[in-house]
Amino acid sequence: MNNTILDFEIDLESDYEKKFYRDLEAILLNLHNSIFNLYNIKDVNICFNFSWLETANASCKLSNDGVYNIQINRGIVNLGLSIIDEYYDVEHPIRVGDTVFSFETIAIIFVCFIYGHELFHALAGHLKYIKDKRSNGVEPEFEPLEYDADNLSVMAVYYFAKQRFGSVLDEYQLKELILIGLFWPIRLLTENNEYIGSLDKNTHPDLHVRLYTCIQKVCHLECSSNIDQIDKVKLKENIDKLFNPIIDLELRYLKHHEIDYSDSSLLKYFKMIALKQNGHNVLIEDEILELDARLILLRIELKPFSHLTII
Numbered sequence: 339m340n341n342t343i344l345d346f347e348i349d350l351e352s353d354y355e356k357k358f359y360r361d362l363e364a365i366l367l368n369l370h371n372s373i374f375n376l377y378n379i380k381d382v383n384i385c386f387n388f389s390w391l392e393t394a395n396a397s398c399k400l401s402n403d404g405v406y407n408i409q410i411n412r413g414i415v416n417l418g419l420s421i422i423d424e425y426y427d428v429e430h431p432i433r434v435g436d437t438v439f440s441f442e443t444i445a446i447i448f449v450c451f452i453y454g455h456e457l458f459h460a461l462a463g464h465l466k467y468i469k470d471k472r473s474n475g476v477e478p479e480f481e482p483l484e485y486d487a488d489n490l491s492v493m494a495v496y497y498f499a500k501q502r503f504g505s506v507l508d509e510y511q512l513k514e515l516i517l518i519g520l521f522w523p524i525r526l527l528t529e530n531n532e533y534i535g536s537l538d539k540n541t542h543p544d545l546h547v548r549l550y551t552c553i554q555k556v557c558h559l560e561c562s563s564n565i566d567q568i569d570k571v572k573l574k575e576n577i578d579k580l581f582n583p584i585i586d587l588e589l590r591y592l593k594h595h596e597i598d599y600s601d602s603s604l605l606k607y608f609k610m611i612a613l614k615q616n617g618h619n620v621l622i623e624d625e626i627l628e629l630d631a632r633l634i635l636l637r638i639e640l641k642p643f644s645h646l647t648i649i
């Protein structure tokens with residue numbers, strides 16, 4: 339089997355759920371094919387399936403026969419759906435430009451990001467690197483790999499959304515849509531111990547850093563071919579502008595939980611202070627620079643997959 343997403347047969351509870359998962363599967367298959375086309379990838383074998391586990395998790399594993407097995411738990415799909423459902427106010431629907439997006443569409447963007455993240459663990463050589471390191475008795479570095487997978491995934495999802503919604507949304511609105519899709523689940527993960535237990539803090543960057551990374555990456559997109567000539571001031575302005583829809587979502591979140599604006603942990607973080615577990619305050623942008631530097635060093639070992647980043 340080559341580059342194929344597996345079909346699935348399962349007793350879904352309702353017609354609504356059946357339709358949702360059928361649509362989701364078709365969209366993931368499209369995303370998968372667009373990523374393979376984008377990088378002209380031919381000889382990587384991927385198996386994908388939904389698992390019906392309720393834990394909010396997804397994984398990609400490299401089997402001994404060289405096949406990458408991606409699994410997305412129903413729990414993480416439900417996380418996206420239920421959180422968005424909880425905050426999606428039908429009287430004030432989420433609108434990008436003149437287009438109102440259903441919460442299912444927004445949840446699907448989140449699941450696309452998850453799928454892309456797991457797929458790039460395979461395509462960018464992360465799992466081979468981990469396997470090689472462990473076979474030499476060395477504990478691999480995980481954080482820069484997670485950072486890399488986030489960056490590559492958010493980029494792929496952006497270009498995918500552009501294919502689907504490019505006729506109704508301009509470049510800025512597309513970026514806004516992606517960030518809305520990522521905001522709710524990541525926001526709740528930052529606060530909710532029930533979910534955060536499913537993430538290994540030793541392998542993944544802080545969730546605030548991950549959300550900020552996605553915003554920064556989305557801002558850079560379609561500027562990267564001219565990376566040396568980017569006007570730094572203009573880029574900062576674009577990042578600030580893209581924070582506005584995030585702040586709007588944050589205000590909905592605070593209102594729902596009756597939290598005072600000044601107590602918002604997200605806004606504190608986004609004032610660029612990331613609280614490290616060891617008690618030191620570190621600028622969130624410095625944290626990202628450090629991850630960048632570690633990733634550049636790792637790229638030498640991730641060859642021949644490093645071409646994936648040149649977009």
Ligand SMILES: [Zn+2]
Pocket residue numbers: 455456459484487
């Ligand atoms: Zn990961």
